[in-house]
Amino acid sequence: MPASPVELVEVGPRDxxxxxxxxxPVGTRVELITRLLALGVRRLEAVSFVRPDRVPQMAGAEEVMAQVPRRDDVTYIGLVLNRRGAERAALTAxxxxxxxxxxxxxxxxxxxxASTAALVEQAAGAVGVAREAGMSVTVTLAVAFGCxxxxxxxxxxxxxxxxxxxxxGLDELAFADxxxxxxxxxxxxxxxxxxxxxxxPALRWHFHNTRNTGYANAWAAATQRRDAGQRLALDASLGGFGGCPFAPAATGNIATEDLAYLLRHGGVAASGPERLDLAAADASARWLAEQVGTPVTAQLGRAGDAPDPVERAVRA
Structure with missing residues (x-):
């Protein structure tokens, strides 16, 4: 049985x-999500239910979720750290x-x-809340590649x-660099x-391109041997924006548009979006750069797309 397509998970609105x-502001964050949906994104981390004094950029999560488009074909993910975060998420879209x-x-x-052991216990509480609310659950293991x-x-x-x-008992496990x-x-x-x-049942990867290895790692993850039925997902952020506020020198995520190019030209079947409109993606990335005041790091907006090879064996 052939492997399912690699799913692209957009983390721009959060990470x-x-x-x-x-x-x-809330309205700008909602516009970003709306733009991403127009690009074909169907699964995205929209908000983070964390303390606003620790991560002020994520304040107003409930307000954002109250205004996002409600669509049956879109999965909105809320990042949480504990039971309280899961309880907040359960009351939103x-x-x-x-x-x-x-x-x-x-x-x-x-x-x-808290210690890792304590956070595993807190995760158990969050999983329980999510299950009771009928929500799917991913656990991301942060700093799995290095601290x-x-x-x-x-x-x-x-x-x-x-x-x-x-x-x-998870729906998905994620390893994060x-x-x-x-x-x-x-x-x-x-x-x-x-x-x-x-x-x-599903394995997800989160890569940053701090040392220019993010795309090589994404390629390694996308082309690894998979057991039948195990789904695979890769995180990416429009324009390459992002980073962890608690990790020194943690620069941006791998860019959605650059990753989509790599997979498409490498013959790896991907979903969400299946084929990114480069011009539209670049326009939205530049719009976001104006909002946050930092430049786009994705390369495709500068270099442009390239013609697909005449023949390509699909890898997944």
């Missing part, structure tokens, strides 16, 4: 904005929560004020935390941790 110095658990205690303490405070993360440590969170230190061999090693594990 794309949370590290910017300029906080956008979000149909999915993404619960973040850092794999190192050093990052967990700085990012969320800005402790350096390299042993694979065994990731294995240990992965096993704990999978026992919570929060600070952009990862390389393709790490992608293969992490994928190997969960290959054949029935507790992982």
């Amino acid at each position: 794309g904005l949370q590290n910017e110095a300029r906080t956008l 979000c149909t999915e929560v993404n619960v973040v658990v850092p794999v190192t205690d050093a990052f967990a303490e700085r990012n969320q004020g 800005p405070f402790t350096g390299a993360v042993p694979l065994e440590r990731v294995r240990e935390v992965t096993d704990r969170v999978l026992d919570l 929060t600070v952009g230190v990862g390389t393709p061999d790490q992608v293969a090693a992490l994928a190997g941790l969960v290959r054949g594990d029935a507790r992982v």
